[in-house]
Amino acid sequence: MIIKRIKAYNFKTYLNLDMDLEPAPDKPIILIGGQNGGGKSTLFESIYGALYGLNISKSYEFDLLFNNGNKDFLDKQITLEIHFSGEVLNKLYNYVLTRIYKIGQAGEVIENVKLNMDGNIFNYNSSEPHKIRQKAESDVNKIIRANLPKELSKYFLFDAMESGALLKDDQLAKVIKENIENVMGFNKYNQLAKSADDVYQNMTVQKFKAEKDKKEYIKIITNKKNVSNEIESKQNIIANLETYLSNKKDTYNELKSGFNQEESLKEKIAKLRSDNESYKKSQSIYKTRLESFVKELELNIGLPMLALTFKNQISEILDKIKEIEIKTGKFLSKETTEKIVIDTISYLKDNDLIINEIDISKIIDFVINQPKRINNISDVELYDNNEVMAMNKLVNSQHNNQFPYLALSQIELNNSFNSIKKNKNLIDELSKQISFNDYSMIQEYDRFQNNLNETKIIIKTLNEELKKIEKELAQFDINEETEPDPIYDLVKKLNPYFIECIQQLLLNKKKKLEETLVKDLNINLIPYKDVISKVEFGSNMKDFTFKMYHNTGNEISLNLLNTASKQMVVQCLLKALHKYGDYNPPVMIDTVMGVLDEQSRETVLKNYFPQLSHQTILLSSDSEIRVNKDLEKLKVFINRAYTVKRDILLQKSEVFDGYFGKEII
Secondary structure: OEEEEEEEEOEOOEOOEEEEOOOEOOEOEEEEEEOOOOOHHHHHHHHHHHHHOOOOOEHHHHHHHEOOOOOOHHHOEEEEEEEEEEEEOOEEEEEEEEEEEEEOOOOEEEEEEEEEEOOEEEEEEOOOOHHHHHHHHHHHHHHHHHHOOHHHHHHHEEEHHHHHHOOOOOOHHHHHHHHHHHHOOHHHHHHHHHHHHHHHHHHHHHHOOOHHHHHHHHHHHHHHHHHHHHHHHHHHHHHHHHHHHHHHHHHHHHHHHHHHHHHHHHHHHHHHHHHHHHHHHHHHHHHHHHHHHHHOHHHHHHHHHHHHHHHHHHHHHHHHHHHHHHHHOOOOOHHHHHHHHHHHHHHHHHOOOOOOOOOHHHHHHHHHHOOOOOOOOOHHHHOOHHHHHHHHHHHHOOOOOOHHHHHHHHHHHHHHHHHHHHHHHHHHHHHHOOOOOOOHHHHHHHHHHHHHHHHHHHHHHHHHHHHHHHHHHHOOOOOOOOOOOHHHHHHHHHHHHHHHHHHHHHHHHHHHHHHHHHHHHHHHOHHHOOOEEEEEEOOOOOOOOEEEEEOOOOEEOHHHOOHHHHHHHHHHHHHHHHHHOOOOOOEEEEOOOOOOOHHHHHHHHHHHHHHOOOOEEEEEOOOOOOOOOOHHHHHHHEEEEEEEEEEOOOOEEEEEEOEOOEOOO
16 A cells, blocks of 8 residues: 545645655655644544544544635635555556545534545545445445554554554564554454354254253353453453543653642641641630739739638548537438437337327437537637538649649740741741642552452453353254255364464464564664574463563563653564555554654664655654754655644645655655
8 A cells, every 4th residue: 555645625624735655666755844843643533534534423533633724715625635555456547536525404423435446436425325325335344444444544544653652561472463463454353253153053053953942052152242242342441441541641650749749848838827727726715814804803812812821720520520520420411310200209108208200300400400519619600501612622622723824834835836937937838839630530440450450350350251151152052964064064173273373374474573683673662782693482472471581591671671662662563564465555643752762763763764664654843853854864764854834823734845844865
């Protein structure tokens, strides 16, 4: 496949783009320069969108892609047109594929597609009923697929920076496996094997004579299909989750670090504010206690001093009062007195010492109310009960002079005052360091990570269930017919045959891929330049492995490679797959240097880009392929060079010949 020309009208930054991209046999590189934001990536999207269509259905999505510099709103449409050639079944065809997007009356986006294949026209309109457009749409998709399937486009039309991100999280071996399965066409055989198994199961159903066995078998194979489909669905979910998590990991780590830092700052601020609130509370308590102390100064100071001064004398008086009460019986309670009187009367009656009836209540009142006197009247007897209670309270109550505590509190508050002032300034300073970023992505990332882990567990359970189902199927006793059935016997062999085809294809191409990869890695993988003795692909796609070995014999751990080295391993693999794969597409690379260092840049310019493909389209800024330093090394391999410039006032990008003013002759 060769991309000959790309046209884009009113697409994002382009009002009118018409670019010749055809390479020459000895000059495979098309170099397109431009500053960041100039329109290089939009050119990339134009080619991708022209081949596979723009995924838009709403008017607001259309408006986002429509060039704002176009003031002609009467004919508001986006047009993408790509000219390319490709070989199908050893015959070369020339194609012109045009896609036009407009807004319908109901606000929906309408896509008009026209494909000219050497004069044969296929066209359809997305607003037409499916039955009308079905055949033309299917034919167009088949033709595109025959040249470069959409699922393979990411391997040949890619952003080097993004491809480097895919290699994080120790997924290099997995990425290599996916590359080989897709580009080498192994997935086609997997699909054939699955279809053959379905046909075999359906034919087996017809072999059962007993209706009961037939129903049971159908139930089991239906369950098997459901489980297999569920596994496939979960595997797709895992692939999407891993891609998302890989792409977002750096952002997640940055946000997580910022979040932890901000949480620490917020904790410090909360602590400082809590200290300030505690100060305000202590200050309020001090004020209340001080006001109370001043208001009852005589009680807080005079009374405690009075109690302390006269405590001994008052205690003597109280002791004498208690002594008299004991002698006079005043210490007895009313209840005790009643009990003594009742017990005494009862005794007298029992011993016939009382002749007449006695009113017990009168005797009790007499005993309680009868004044008691001792021989010598003491001064202490002159105190009434209230005075006795007051003296008891004076000497026995805890009189606490609050003044020393208040004085100490005042000192502490004065000492804290300067700290509180410093706290306020520190709170302001720390608050300025909080960015108040949106950290919702952290929760989303964690949620996706949990989903990934849970989905892997589900797949493991489903695989175990699938093994049990297959054992159940193997136990069925199929009644052999007297007449041989060669078609059934053949179908039975197809599933293992296609699986074996994958195995044999891998073995047949494995050696060539390994040899090519060793050669290119020894040239382009700078940290291991000329020291890689061999690379080994696994012999089984199911449990695929990829290993590299040093000249000394030890294995080079893929996990220890930096991102730039991993990017180079995959790009060298793509080159080998391009050479031995089932397709022959152009290669288009945006952000060409990705994360490569100075030394790696040197080697890719000299040894990688010129040999990568029959057509290599490079989209570069002048800081990647530098005009005065790098351009000369590529010049002999460049067939065409352009520079994309953006006019921010007119809101459009234009294409000029040459690379940043340097003509390619």
